[in-house]
Amino acid sequence: MRPFLALLSADVRHFVRDRIALFWMLAFPILLMLLLGFVFGGDEEPVKLRLGVVLGGQGPAFQGLLEGLHHVPVISEVHTGTLEEELSALRARKRDGVLVVPADLPKALRAGNEVNFKLYYDASRSTTYQVLMSVIQEFLARSEEYLTRRERRFRLETEPVQVRHLRPIDYQVPGILAMALMQLGLFGAGGTLVARREGGVLRRFWAAPLSPGLFASSFIAHTLIVSLVQTALLLATAAAVFHVAVLGGYALLVGVVVLGALCFTALGYMIAAFARSAEASSALLQAINFPMMFLSGIFWPLEWMPGILRQVAWIFPLTYLGDALRQVMAGASPLVPLWLDAAVLGAWALIPALIATHFFRWE
Structure with a gap:
């Protein structure tokens, strides 16, 4: 020793x-x-976003929203799948966010009721979330104006997948x-x-x-x-x-x-x-x-x-x-x-x- x-x-x-x-x-x-x-x-803004989409059903309203997302310049990738699949991809950093389109979308549009969308995001990437939130809100506002021609009925709820802010x-x-x-x-x-x-x-x-x-x-x-x-x-x-x-x-x-x-x-x-x-x-x-x-x-x-x-x-x-x-x-x-x-x-x-x-x- x-x-x-x-x-x-x-x-x-x-x-x-x-x-x-x-x-x-x-x-x-x-x-x-x-x-x-x-x-x-300071945070650096990403140039492109990868979005997962969970569709609550099939039909023209769902496909119209999905097609519209493909034409948003800031969104480079749009993937569809189940909620479990897309959240798993979000946790693996293969998605920047996951948008859930509710199953009652066509019925709510016909009745003029509110439609509640849900956006999952990774809270460890604050600037990505801010850009994603802004893009999705703007997209929903334009889609609503085109589909309903009425006062705003689309509502967006957000939920973090990772609580820790990095x-x-x-x-x-x-x-x-x-x-x-x-x-x-x-x-x-x-x-x-x-x-x-x-x-x-x-x-x-x-x-x-x-x-x-x-x-x-x-x-x-x-x-x-x-x-x-x-x-x-x-x-x-x-x-x-x-x-x-x-x-x-x-x-x-x-x-x-x-x-x-x-x-x-x-x-x-x-x-x-x-x-x-x-x-x-x-x-x-x-x-x-x-x-x-x-x-x-x-x-x-x-x-x-x-x-x-x-x-x-x-x-x-x-x-x-x-x-x-x-x-x-x-x-x-x-x-x-x-x-x-x-x-x-x-x-x-x-x-x-x-x-x-x-x-x-x-x-």
Whole structure:
């Protein structure tokens, strides 16, 4: 135990003395969060809407409304189905809203009675809801004028499917935390090991009576400590400045953070095992870092990206870490179930670790 604590203490002291590492691992994520929060704090309006429609019956009145929705310029997709099917698609973020057309529409039109429509929406996407509400109200007003030629009888009731309102900063903070964990693992672990190998530090460790497992475990423990400090500083700043809260509980959050840190530390170890120089290591790490940073949906939703890039995003472990953190911290609609996020991250931690163990060189 004493050699382990000695190694851990040495790693911590080395990290604290490295002011550049302190800036990039601790201060930079906070500065990036503040920049995004202040500059992009407002909601962004979507250009097109995907609408699900539940028809209460068949006939000219129903088909006329459906045909009219197809001609609304802002609505790019109109899907019909049962209420259960369309609400499931809404929860999966395949719809922006679901409009329910009541079964008594023809009868109410003939009698001149009120017609009560219902609009389901995702309350986590406030601007999408505002645009959707405005578009549907305008459409119903014009349809009513055309169909009835009378005073307003159409009424629109709204109901949220997800009660939690997500601001852009609520989406961005988990993404920035995911980015920080990725860079800590890649550069803090992989880059540091290569630099120590070139400087002959690993050779001295190899000559000492230390097992590779003890050396690796102390370095991993140091990385986990820094990751938790990162998380605490980032969340404290987010709570103080933007009133960001953790909805899923801190115990679950710590579990996701630790799993994410292990995943990218293992990936950094694997790069260090193959890189022959610091320059080669830097090139490999940047080649992994930048595509993941901008294609994993940590700063903007995947549905904003072109179709082929959305498919590429599913390859990256950062996609699953960002999704898990958003679910735990903000209660956001999941891309995949939380258990699947954890399974993918676990696989990304285990496989690179096994590869790194097999190919790792002390000098």
